[in-house]
Structure formats: structure tokens, C-alpha cells
Amino acid sequence: MVHDKITAFTDEVIQNLFGNEAAEDETFERLQAYYLKSDTHEKVIADLPLRIVVGHKGIGKSAIFKIAMNEDIEKNRLSILIKPDDIADLGKDTSDPLQTIRDWKLGLIKIIADKALEAVGMSNKAGIIRTPLNIAGQLLTFLKETFKKIIEEKADLLPAQKKIVEKFLKFSKIVIYLDDLDRGWQSRKEDINRISALMSAVRDLSNETRGLNFKIALRSDVYYLVRTSDESTDKIEGSVIWHKWSNQEILILLIKRIESYFGRECNIDILKQTPTRHLNHYLEPVFSLRFNSTGIWANAPIHRVLMSLIRKRPRDLVKLCTLAARDAYNRKYTIINTQNFETIFEEYSQGRIQDTINEYKSELPNIQRLIFEMKPSRKQVTEGKWFQYNTTELRSKLKNVMEHATFRFANGQNANQSDLAQFLYKINFITARKMIINRDGEEFIDRKYFEENRYLSSQFVDFGYEWEVHPAFRWALQPDKALYIFDSIPNYADS
Incomplete structure (x- = not known):
């Protein structure tokens, strides 16, 4: 709609003009209309195994993910979004760091498998055989075999879903977004250890299997506490992108x-x-x-x-x-x-x-x-x-x-x-x-x-x-x- 001038600053006009405070609450069409691609955006969407975007609340991390996921859809990439509710029960016991990392890896593999099937509308379809998935390589093998079976049996897929399946079978790649991880954050030692174990887990998964690309958003104070509390996080520092604006x-x-x-x-x-x-x-x-x-x-x-x-x-x-x-x-x-x-x-x-x-x-x-x-x-x-x-x-x-x-x-x-x-x-x-x-x-x-x-x-x-x-x-x-x-x-x- 083309306007000549503002006749009154009603609530509707204000929101349409200045936008919503939170990108996740904005309609995609409106977000896309005023979204400004920064250097951070290009770094986040880079085809690399691990990208960790760090910034204060209100800096626009969720907006980057929302736009990036839509670009994945346009390019028929298999991409999934993991939210805090999905991982609420993972890595709670931080008494044994190595076991916590293992718990994260096993839990993430299962969540990724489930959400990958949901992305092509096959999460609850009969005939899909679920096998124990213990390593990332088994995850990709499982999805390849399942997607091949979907194609062979000519499953009822939407055109967009079929393109995603076909592209995955060709390139064997999944983009995994983890956003809003600071929800419920308390800055306790166990919270720090839990996020630290998550960072180690995604690093291991992305290194073990080429084809898993993780994009993670972290609040700056969360990352800072994890980075200064765990010496092993120096291994992920090269994957960190500090999101800032001029x-x-x-x-x-x-x-x-x-x-x-x-x-x-x-x-x-x-x-x-x-x-x-x-x-x-x-x-x-x-x-x-x-x-x-x-x-x-x-x-x-x-x-x-x-x-x-x-x-x-x-x-x-x-x-x-x-x-x-x-x-x-x-x-x-x-x-x-x-x-x-x-x-x-x-x-x-x-x-x-x-x-x-x-x-x-x-x-x-x-x-x-x-x-x-x-x-x-x-x-x-x-x-x-x-x-x-x-x-x-x-x-x-x-x-x-x-x-x-x-x-x-x-x-x-x-x-x-x-x-x-x-x-x-x-x-x-x-x-x-x-x-x-x-x-x-x-x-x-x-x-x-x-x-x-x-x-x-x-x-x-x-x-x-x-x-x-x-x-x-x-x-x-x-x-x-x-x-x-x-x-x-x-x-x-x-x-």
C-alpha cells in the first residue's frame, strides 16, 4: 500500500511503520520488507559447519535466523529450527562433563532426525523404520535411506517438500538453527556448564560428519561467561560472529x-x-x-x-x-x-x-x-x-x-x-x-x-x-x- 502522509499515529500505523520489537513476532513479509542485510548476515549463512552469532538482546539475532531460514526454503535446503522447548530435558546433569556432552549429542541427533522428517511432512507416516541413532553418520544414513524410500514409494509430498528431499539426496546437507537459548538462563555454574557442553557437542557433531551445519545464537553475556569459564571453548572462538551495528x-x-x-x-x-x-x-x-x-x-x-x-x-x-x-x-x-x-x-x-x-x-x-x-x-x-x-x-x-x-x-x-x-x-x-x-x-x-x-x-x-x-x-x-x-x-x- 502506498501512503502519501501519516494522518494519525494509531497503534496499527505505528507497528506497520516501525515494526515489532521482536523479529519472531513479526510477519515474515513485513520483516523482509525492511530487513537490512549486514556483514553479519553473510557470515552467518556461510556454508561452514559451525556459526555462533553473539550479541545483546534486541540486536537482531532472531531476525537473521528468520531471514536465513526463508532463504534456505527458497533454495530447497533442508533446514530445521531447534527451540528451547525442544532441548529442555537435555544436558541437565552436568556432574560429569564428558557424559553431559554425550547426552547432548545423542539428544540432538534424535531431535534433528525428527525435525528433518517433519520438514518433509513424514514424521508420523507408516512404513518409516526408526533405528537407534548413536552417531552423526548414522543420522545422515538414516535420512538418506528414508528419503530414498519416500521417493521410491512415491509418497504424497508437496512440490516444495519433494524438492527438499531431492536436494538432500544429492548433497546430504542439513542446516540446524538453535535460537533463544538464553530463555531460562540463570548464570549458575550448572547453566554455564550445560551451554559449554552444548557447544562441545555441536562442534563434535559438525566435525564428525560433513553435512551438518549448525547456526547458534547466544546472548553476549551468556557466551562471555561460557568463554571465560571453560578453557576448551577456545576451539570454537573461530566460529563466533559478534553481531553489532553502526x-x-x-x-x-x-x-x-x-x-x-x-x-x-x-x-x-x-x-x-x-x-x-x-x-x-x-x-x-x-x-x-x-x-x-x-x-x-x-x-x-x-x-x-x-x-x-x-x-x-x-x-x-x-x-x-x-x-x-x-x-x-x-x-x-x-x-x-x-x-x-x-x-x-x-x-x-x-x-x-x-x-x-x-x-x-x-x-x-x-x-x-x-x-x-x-x-x-x-x-x-x-x-x-x-x-x-x-x-x-x-x-x-x-x-x-x-x-x-x-x-x-x-x-x-x-x-x-x-x-x-x-x-x-x-x-x-x-x-x-x-x-x-x-x-x-x-x-x-x-x-x-x-x-x-x-x-x-x-x-x-x-x-x-x-x-x-x-x-x-x-x-x-x-x-x-x-x-x-x-x-x-x-x-x-x-x-
């Missing part, structure tokens, strides 16, 4: 959503080559192009405000724009403007804190206390350093915080100042910053998120970076100082 890519994603809503095509290659500051005009059908307020953001291009408030996560952008659009609807505005954003900043900020607490309380049960204790002190307010710290100041701040509360991780380890600093960096509550001078003598701030450099907060080395609380959290920490927050927020957007 602000320009997220802005292009928003532009593509707007253009597709209005029924227009856009050339992604041209957009990628265009400096971010020249893309702001694409937002004009939906947003006022300038932020008419005070402070550092006074008269700033609207894309700079948007990119500064999201943690390089597409889901943050959806939530921010959705809240502002709802406020515009309440005021009967047909363009989202500065007033709409200013009205919802505190609610948005509270939501990001709650999301963070929900996501990481399994690792640090007292996370809520830690986050709210990071509220600026009177001294910081007086000195004008509201949310910024050098390493010494950050440790001093955390020392004061620890005088009021004890922090212990779910694995039983007591947290010291360096542990808490690294944790805050890992969850994107704080980001690293350093003033850099380029070859032309111009100063700019180099910012790093955890997924861009995981070792900046090392307790052994000071890399010269300072730290600041991400703008997404500031309104919730200082709801009574909204005007001052505008003066304290730097530009997080690409130039």
Missing part, C-alpha cells in the same frame, strides 16, 4: 522502514555510501528534522538525538520511536516532534533500566541496587561531571557504592570494584570514551561498547579510556534534573 546502519534501517511504509524503494548501497549527516532528510515524513530544545542538542538533527539514545540496538530504536509516536497520537500530531520526545524520555529511560535488570539479574541478583546507586553524587553535580568518570573516579564511585551494599554474582563469586566496573561495561550501562586527534589535527571522541572491545575494562591494564553512563539510562537516574541532562549528553551519533 549508528549509520541503524539509521538506514529506520529509513528503509519509513520508505517501505510509504511504498517506496530505496537503494541501500547508495545510502551506505552517504555520510550520515546527509541522510536526515529521509526522516521528514515522520519526524521534525531538528530538535528544538536547549543544551548540547539544541537545534541538533533529529537523527543525532535518536542515535545518541539507543545502545546500537534496533529494538531500542523501535521502543523510542513507538513511545514518541503514541504521544504524538495523544496530541493529535501527524509529525513526531521535540515535545513528543521530551515527554517520553523518562519513560523510555525507565524501560531501558528495567530491560537491563530483567536481562542480567540472573547473573548479578542485586543489579537494581547497583544501577540506582550510580546516580550522580552532589559532588559530581557541583563539578558538572554528571555521568562521566576516569578509571580512578569510577573505582572510587563503586567503592562508595559497595559501602552500602554487598554484591555477589550468581556463581557465588563476591564482586570487587573491578568486577562491577567490567559488569557495567558488559551490560552497556557504561561506555568507554577517549579523545582522539586525527591526521588533520581534529579532535573527536572515540567510543567503544563492550562488543566492540571486550577488554577495555580489564582490571590488569588501563588502556587510557574514560567512562560515561549511557544516555539511555540518565533520565531514570535523575528524573528531577531533566534540563541539566540535556547539557550533559554528548553526541553518540556518527558524524
Whole structure:
């Protein structure tokens, strides 16, 4: 449907315009219309035995899998999706690591066999002989023999199912997706050992039999805990793909959503080559192009405000724009403007804190206390350093915080100042910053998120970076100082 303009930001319009927060809840047609293929996508779909995509919640891991699986269907590849419910009973006993790995392997082989048959509509058909499947080679042999029998007996298959069977018989390949593995994650030692055993199991299966290609999605904190707890995981590090976005890519994603809503095509290659500051005009059908307020953001291009408030996560952008659009609807505005954003900043900020607490309380049960204790002190307010710290100041701040509360991780380890600093960096509550001078003598701030450099907060080395609380959290920490927050927020957007 081609639109000329937005007449009202109804809930239906908002969802059609900005999309659903979770890719798995989006219709495939809508997801495909605004999906932006990144370098991560190409790396994930590579024809390799093991691909592990790692990233924070809301970064788009499920979207990659949803699109990739549809591409498999279009190419008649046999692919299956394994969800947490499918493997809920596997690898629960982690007392014997080798046995846990074996349990995973046997369980996965059976699940793959069942789902492969379901994919061609033959899971409960008479005449299929089930034999014990103990190794990956037996799995492929079983499926070959079964599929040959299906063809010989001219089973009643849909045309698409027949093409999948024929292609499998020719290439003997299955693509296995494991998504949403962090569901129910508690960060306990047994949870870490269970996922570690799963990683070893899929590595063994993919190595033992050419033809099994595993694609696994893991939350970054889950992978980090597994990686730092099990020395054997160094063997899978080469298969890990850290999924991250640049602000320009997220802005292009928003532009593509707007253009597709209005029924227009856009050339992604041209957009990628265009400096971010020249893309702001694409937002004009939906947003006022300038932020008419005070402070550092006074008269700033609207894309700079948007990119500064999201943690390089597409889901943050959806939530921010959705809240502002709802406020515009309440005021009967047909363009989202500065007033709409200013009205919802505190609610948005509270939501990001709650999301963070929900996501990481399994690792640090007292996370809520830690986050709210990071509220600026009177001294910081007086000195004008509201949310910024050098390493010494950050440790001093955390020392004061620890005088009021004890922090212990779910694995039983007591947290010291360096542990808490690294944790805050890992969850994107704080980001690293350093003033850099380029070859032309111009100063700019180099910012790093955890997924861009995981070792900046090392307790052994000071890399010269300072730290600041991400703008997404500031309104919730200082709801009574909204005007001052505008003066304290730097530009997080690409130039």
C-alpha cells in the first residue's frame, strides 16, 4: 500500500511503520520488507559447519535466523529450527562433563532426525523404520535411506517438500538453527556448564560428519561467561560472529522502514555510501528534522538525538520511536516532534533500566541496587561531571557504592570494584570514551561498547579510556534534573 502522509499515529500505523520489537513476532513479509542485510548476515549463512552469532538482546539475532531460514526454503535446503522447548530435558546433569556432552549429542541427533522428517511432512507416516541413532553418520544414513524410500514409494509430498528431499539426496546437507537459548538462563555454574557442553557437542557433531551445519545464537553475556569459564571453548572462538551495528546502519534501517511504509524503494548501497549527516532528510515524513530544545542538542538533527539514545540496538530504536509516536497520537500530531520526545524520555529511560535488570539479574541478583546507586553524587553535580568518570573516579564511585551494599554474582563469586566496573561495561550501562586527534589535527571522541572491545575494562591494564553512563539510562537516574541532562549528553551519533 502506498501512503502519501501519516494522518494519525494509531497503534496499527505505528507497528506497520516501525515494526515489532521482536523479529519472531513479526510477519515474515513485513520483516523482509525492511530487513537490512549486514556483514553479519553473510557470515552467518556461510556454508561452514559451525556459526555462533553473539550479541545483546534486541540486536537482531532472531531476525537473521528468520531471514536465513526463508532463504534456505527458497533454495530447497533442508533446514530445521531447534527451540528451547525442544532441548529442555537435555544436558541437565552436568556432574560429569564428558557424559553431559554425550547426552547432548545423542539428544540432538534424535531431535534433528525428527525435525528433518517433519520438514518433509513424514514424521508420523507408516512404513518409516526408526533405528537407534548413536552417531552423526548414522543420522545422515538414516535420512538418506528414508528419503530414498519416500521417493521410491512415491509418497504424497508437496512440490516444495519433494524438492527438499531431492536436494538432500544429492548433497546430504542439513542446516540446524538453535535460537533463544538464553530463555531460562540463570548464570549458575550448572547453566554455564550445560551451554559449554552444548557447544562441545555441536562442534563434535559438525566435525564428525560433513553435512551438518549448525547456526547458534547466544546472548553476549551468556557466551562471555561460557568463554571465560571453560578453557576448551577456545576451539570454537573461530566460529563466533559478534553481531553489532553502526549508528549509520541503524539509521538506514529506520529509513528503509519509513520508505517501505510509504511504498517506496530505496537503494541501500547508495545510502551506505552517504555520510550520515546527509541522510536526515529521509526522516521528514515522520519526524521534525531538528530538535528544538536547549543544551548540547539544541537545534541538533533529529537523527543525532535518536542515535545518541539507543545502545546500537534496533529494538531500542523501535521502543523510542513507538513511545514518541503514541504521544504524538495523544496530541493529535501527524509529525513526531521535540515535545513528543521530551515527554517520553523518562519513560523510555525507565524501560531501558528495567530491560537491563530483567536481562542480567540472573547473573548479578542485586543489579537494581547497583544501577540506582550510580546516580550522580552532589559532588559530581557541583563539578558538572554528571555521568562521566576516569578509571580512578569510577573505582572510587563503586567503592562508595559497595559501602552500602554487598554484591555477589550468581556463581557465588563476591564482586570487587573491578568486577562491577567490567559488569557495567558488559551490560552497556557504561561506555568507554577517549579523545582522539586525527591526521588533520581534529579532535573527536572515540567510543567503544563492550562488543566492540571486550577488554577495555580489564582490571590488569588501563588502556587510557574514560567512562560515561549511557544516555539511555540518565533520565531514570535523575528524573528531577531533566534540563541539566540535556547539557550533559554528548553526541553518540556518527558524524
